[in-house]
Amino acid sequence: MKSFATDTKNRLVADDEHQQSLTCNKTPHRKTFSCFCVFFIVFALLSTFSMCLASPFxxxxxxxxxxxxxxxxxxxxxxxxxxxxxxxxxxxxxxxxxxxxxxxxxxxxxxxxxxxxxxxxxxxxxxxxxxxxxxxxxxxxxxxxxxxxxxxxxxxxxxxxxxxxxxxxxxxxxxxxxxxxxxxxxxxxxxxxxxxxxxxxxxxxxxxxxxxxxxxxxxxxxxxxxxxxxxxxxxxxxxxxxxxxxxxxxxxxxxxxxxxxxxxxxxxxxxxxxxxx
Incomplete structure (x- = not known):
């Protein structure tokens, strides 16, 4: 019984570490994607602002x-x-x-x-x-x-x-x-x-x-x-x-x-x- 509980605990710890590893591996991609989105939005806003400044007449x-x-x-x-x-x-x-x-x-x-x-x-x-x-x-x-x-x-x-x-x-x-x-x-x-x-x-x-x-x-x-x-x-x-x-x-x-x-x-x-x- 003790062996079963120990095995179960070890599996839970391993699963948790594996999940953390997956999360950490994804984080750089998320940061890169987020930075790209921010850059794109800022660029779009600046372009729109420039267009608004141009005279429509x-x-x-x-x-x-x-x-x-x-x-x-x-x-x-x-x-x-x-x-x-x-x-x-x-x-x-x-x-x-x-x-x-x-x-x-x-x-x-x-x-x-x-x-x-x-x-x-x-x-x-x-x-x-x-x-x-x-x-x-x-x-x-x-x-x-x-x-x-x-x-x-x-x-x-x-x-x-x-x-x-x-x-x-x-x-x-x-x-x-x-x-x-x-x-x-x-x-x-x-x-x-x-x-x-x-x-x-x-x-x-x-x-x-x-x-x-x-x-x-x-x-x-x-x-x-x-x-x-x-x-x-x-x-x-x-x-x-x-x-x-x-x-x-x-x-x-x-x-x-x-x-x-x-x-x-x-x-x-x-x-x-x-x-x-």
Whole structure:
């Protein structure tokens, strides 16, 4: 009888140990499965959140800018033609079309909100009329991205900076949650400082304290490199051969809103504010 009880007890202990062994063997799989489920749920929530942030309405990319008087338009187009002729001789491609202008701020906006922005800017400009007189540099600048004709001097520079800051603060409220193509295509390469600017303004250039007035003569010129004949080309040396009218001065024609292309080029003028508005 004692032997039977002892055997029974031993079997129960063995069964219990076996059950614990099975449970322990399953635990890592359960943990792995649970972690996978949590990861999947979090990923799904983040994806849904991102989709919710995207604008459900049609958007367009616009620039708030100074349009140029006829004389400055002609000079810009002449210089742009000279740059294009030299660059395409080495790097055959179709240059980006552009209406010469001086950019103040760029943003992506829902089309339905554009009239609201125009109205808001019109009210502001009624009390803050200012069109700067600009003196251009006597040489062109290669940024290793684009070719600029940079403003050398601004009459009443403080007024221009104040106007720029006010326009940015008004316009940033109307920007879409979607990123501009110029930003989204380079997002992974941005510094922490640039990302912070994107978070606040939607872009990381042309923001208050960082206005660099210029006319872009050629977009996406790129870095110094070998041309189609395997000859190394310095783009600055190439454009340095172009004769630029020294001391070219003009007063901006009007403030305007333009429709932007993928490179930030102006494809069309959507609205032109009156000189007195």
């Amino acid at each position: 049609p958007t367009l990319e616009i620039g708030i800018l100074f349009s140029l008087p006829h004389r400055a338009q002609e000079e810009s187009q002449k210089l742009s033609g000279e740059v294009t002729r030299r660059l395409t001789a080495h790097f055959p491609e179709d240059p980006t079309k552009n209406i010469p202008h001086i950019s103040l701020f760029q943003l992506k906006i829902e089309e339905r909100r554009l009239p609201q922005l125009i109205e808001r800017l019109s009210v502001f400009l009624e009390k803050n009329t200012f069109l700067p007189t600009l003196t251009m540099r006597s040489s062109l600048t290669d940024t290793q991205e684009n070719i600029f004709w940079i403003v050398e001097k601004v009459d009443a520079e403080t007024r221009l900076n104040d106007l720029h800051t006010s326009i940015v603060e008004i316009a940033r409220v109307y920007r879409s949650s979607d990123l501009m193509e110029q930003v989204s295509s380079t997002l992974g390469a941005l510094s922490l400082d640039q990302r912070k600017k994107v978070e606040n303004y939607g872009i990381f250039w042309g923001i208050p304290g960082n206005l660099n007035p210029h006319i872009t003569l050629f977009y996406d010129s790129g870095v110094d490199r070998k041309d189609q004949n395997k000859t190394f080309v310095s783009i600055q040396d190439l454009i340095g051969e172009i004769a630029v009218t020294p001391g070219f001065v003009f007063t901006a024609e009007s403030l305007a809103i333009g429709k932007l292309g993928r490179a930030g080029n102006v494809e069309a003028i959507l609205h032109r504010f009156d000189r007195g508005a």
